Amino acid sequence: MDGTRGCSNDVTAKESRTLQGTLIRIGQGLLVLIVATTFSLLALWQWDRAEGHQELEAELNRIATSAPASLLSIHRPQIALDGEDANRMVTTSGRYLDGYLAKGQEEGDYEIALLEVKESAPRAAILVAREIVEASVTNVPIDREVELLARLLPSQREDRDPDSRVSGEGLARIDSALLVERLQDQNLALYDGYLLLQSEKIDGVESDLNLIPDSIAEPTIPGYYWQHLSYVVIWSLMAVLTLYLPFYQRKRNRLVS
Known part of the structure; x- marks a missing residue:
């Protein structure tokens, strides 16, 4: 009877270790997914900023090259300058x-x-x-x-x-x-x-004047288009590496054992 009880305890301990190992792997998997998702979202955010930068540049160029308008028709005193009329x-x-x-x-x-x-x-x-x-x-x-x-x-x-x-x-x-x-x-x-x-x-x-060189207002989105794209690449690589590391670690452990 004692032998049966000891065998039962061994089985219970083994099942407990198996369950614990499964929970650890699930937790590790969820952590990897969360980190990879975070990096992916950061990459998408930088991509949106890059696209926004391009759209803003195009809009500024369109405004800057449009036909002249009467100042009185687009602007009023004591009112903040509308961003669409700047430039x-x-x-x-x-x-x-x-x-x-x-x-x-x-x-x-x-x-x-x-x-x-x-x-x-x-x-x-x-x-x-x-x-x-x-x-x-x-x-x-x-x-x-x-x-x-x-x-x-x-x-x-x-x-x-x-x-x-x-x-x-x-x-x-x-x-x-x-x-x-x-x-x-x-x-x-x-x-x-x-x-x-x-x-x-x-x-x-x-008038004969020493005119100031023409210029337009700078974009309001910080950084440059290629700078945002470089961050897209960096965050995407981080996401890929995060997903790959568990498989690399498992392969390495097999080779060591």
Whole structure:
């Protein structure tokens, strides 16, 4: 009877070890699947970002090359610039009210003019990045009738010349928000964004200016297209390796034994 009980205990212990081993293998398999799925999802996420980058680039190029529109038809003062209208080529007219210097810009120091937009309701003005200047001298033709062809760009968000905040001269960045407390005419509204000048006529005569090179706003998706694709490859390889490692380990154990 004792022999039967001992045999039964051995069988129970063996079954317990077998069940424990099965549960461990199931747990390991689930862990492998979870990790591999995570890597796969990361690869798909980077793929979506790469496609989004391409679509955004195409949309920016489409907007940038579209026919010029009237500024008054696509933008309003005291309203945030719509992303769909950023980078559009626009036409407008009016008169310059003041001039400023914006130092530390990409191509050097810029002359910035404040243009009162003709027929704007309410009365409003917009900043115009007019030209590259030397010796920090501005020469804005105040109160002259001007006609402009320009690219509508979002306001700069980071200071390019922080010292101008201390001195109170010039603009730390091209952003109409910096003028709110400096305007003499408090009844004058301001447009969000600014105009990057392409051509200017004063009293019907073409101006001879050292124009700032044309540019469009950068994409809002961080990184570059090929950078996202490289991450797709990396995460996909990690997923494949995660799935392969258990089979490699099992094969290695067989060879060792």
